[in-house]
Amino acid sequence: MSDVVILGAGIHPFGRFDKTYEEIGSYAAAAALADAGVAWRDIQAAYLSRMYLPATSGARILRRLGSTDIPIVDVEAACASGGVALRQAVLAIRSGEADLVLVLGTEKMPRGFMDPRMIYSPWQVEMGMSLNPSYWSMRARRHMYEFGTTDLHIAKVAHKNHRNSVHNPNSMYQKEFSLEEIINSPLVCDPIRRLEICAPNDGAAAVVVASRERAAKIGGHPITIAACCHSIARFSADFRCPADSMSATANNPGPTEVTAKQAFERAGLGPKDIDCFEVQDTDAFCEIEIYEELGLCGLGEAGRLIDEGRTEIGGDMPVNMSGGLISKGEPVGASHLGQVVEIISQLRGQSGKRQVADAKVGLAHVLGAGGNCAVTILKN
Amino acid sequence: MATEHQAPKRVAIRDGLLTEPLDDLAKVRLQGSRCRHCNEVTLGRNAICPNCGGIDMDPVALADHGELWTYTVVRHKPPGDYRGPEPFKPFGLGLVELPDGLRVVSPIEGDVDSLKVGTPLRLKISVHHTGAAGEDVVAFAFAPRL
Numbered sequence A: 001m002s003d004v005v006i007l008g009a010g011i012h013p014f015g016r017f018d019k020t021y022e023e024i025g026s027y028a029a030a031a032a033l034a035d036a037g038v039a040w041r042d043i044q045a046a047y048l049s050r051m052y053l054p055a056t057s058g059a060r061i062l063r064r065l066g067s068t069d070i071p072i073v074d075v076e077a078a079c080a081s082g083g084v085a086l087r088q089a090v091l092a093i094r095s096g097e098a099d100l101v102l103v104l105g106t107e108k109m110p111r112g113f114m115d116p117r118m119i120y121s122p123w124q125v126e127m128g129m130s131l132n133p134s135y136w137s138m139r140a141r142r143h144m145y146e147f148g149t150t151d152l153h154i155a156k157v158a159h160k161n162h163r164n165s166v167h168n169p170n171s172m173y174q175k176e177f178s179l180e181e182i183i184n185s186p187l188v189c190d191p192i193r194r195l196e197i198c199a200p201n202d203g204a205a206a207v208v209v210a211s212r213e214r215a216a217k218i219g220g221h222p223i224t225i226a227a228c229c230h231s232i233a234r235f236s237a238d239f240r241c242p243a244d245s246m247s248a249t250a251n252n253p254g255p256t257e258v259t260a261k262q263a264f265e266r267a268g269l270g271p272k273d274i275d276c277f278e279v280q281d282t283d284a285f286c287e288i289e290i291y292e293e294l295g296l297c298g299l300g301e302a303g304r305l306i307d308e309g310r311t312e313i314g315g316d317m318p319v320n321m322s323g324g325l326i327s328k329g330e331p332v333g334a335s336h337l338g339q340v341v342e343i344i345s346q347l348r349g350q351s352g353k354r355q356v357a358d359a360k361v362g363l364a365h366v367l368g369a370g371g372n373c374a375v376t377i378l379k380n
Numbered sequence B: 001m002a003t004e005h006q007a008p009k010r011v012a013i014r015d016g017l018l019t020e021p022l023d024d025l026a027k028v029r030l031q032g033s034r035c036r037h038c039n040e041v042t043l044g045r046n047a048i049c050p051n052c053g054g055i056d057m058d059p060v061a062l063a064d065h066g067e068l069w070t071y072t073v074v075r076h077k078p079p080g081d082y083r084g085p086e087p088f089k090p091f092g093l094g095l096v097e098l099p100d101g102l103r104v105v106s107p108i109e110g111d112v113d114s115l116k117v118g119t120p121l122r123l124k125i126s127v128h129h130t131g132a133a134g135e136d137v138v139a140f141a142f143a144p145r146l
């Protein structure tokens, strides 16, 4: 099986822009190609991850770089879309069909709560069960009940991520909030507050992926894709929108646990071997839950991890150095590739004030509707 | 000569979600399905078991009581075609654990500030809103057991 590497990465900042998705997407794609030192005409296949864009968006975006005849495929898997697009590129290269592939994530989303018809049934919308944060909140409340996790633990995660984002020019907010401001921000769905959730927005991120052999001919500083895995929750393993019920007896492991285990096995690594993490913080509680599911700590211990500052940039397991989705925003189709761009920047030592000292291995994780989860592990 | 008064037609908010008939709402329960193969009980009338894929499913009327397993308060009017009270009032939303072995997402009636995990609850079936053709649309909620 051939080794697959990333040759270059590019990003269009996440935020809200008076630009078309074609402009945002082609900007990131061109930046990734330039970073890789690769010409668009040499790319043999391209994958676009997106959720809210129209049909054939990939072709419409990439046509701007010149019309070639390569296959361009749009993929969608909710918040995990970017991981699925990257995985398709890895599979294409491993199959021998291609050795130089572009992976692009692009999104342009309406403001405010997402259109509930995208994921909920009409009766759930009519009954008021169609607010994504209500599902995050119900999981948070149960975790608080079972393990003594507090409002302050959740606020501390948001505090950390907002503070990290100050040093990330690609983040939407780049603004530090005091713990007090966070814990006094209005409740969206108890116990989750306004400054503890991410907003849908616009953005794009891209990587150029190659076989190790092809990369050697091109030169540069390739980053190895040690694993790129995708899975969907087993029966009742992930209480998340748009679930209308869950089993009280089934005891299946959650999608993060399943996907991370697969990724760690593929990479021959464990959670202790990872120097930095970018994870799904759709809301601040989600990050707490993921500490446990990735194996950064035991079940119910995540509150202590955040109290001890271990997931700060200077801690022994830094999480969301970029500021996370809470401060970057979540352009769904682009979010995972945005994480990948951050990890690459960390592994190259180019992250400036948010740099994790001596980062050699990084992990990116996304999780969303339907229990779609992707985990990518990159190493120098 | 008395004119015959025709009560509006009643329909469940989702086909297969409630036991029929709907004439006496006090007798209506949430509809469930039990898989003969794996024994899992799921919400609604299901032809296929979402746990094991089995196709031998028995309809069961789910219990009319349970316990609050977790909850939130919806503080903002949900987007789209929400048909709750106007003007919008914050409401409790929870997962109600039923003795049948499942937890159901449900509106929780009563004071939003006194919600507590473990609170005993009772099913409430009522007309939720009027449908496009003037029919009564019947839905469910749970309320604290007094």
Ligand SMILES: [Zn+2]
Binding pocket: B035, B036, B037, B038, B039, B040, B049, B050, B051, B052, B053, B054
């Ligand atoms: Zn079954």
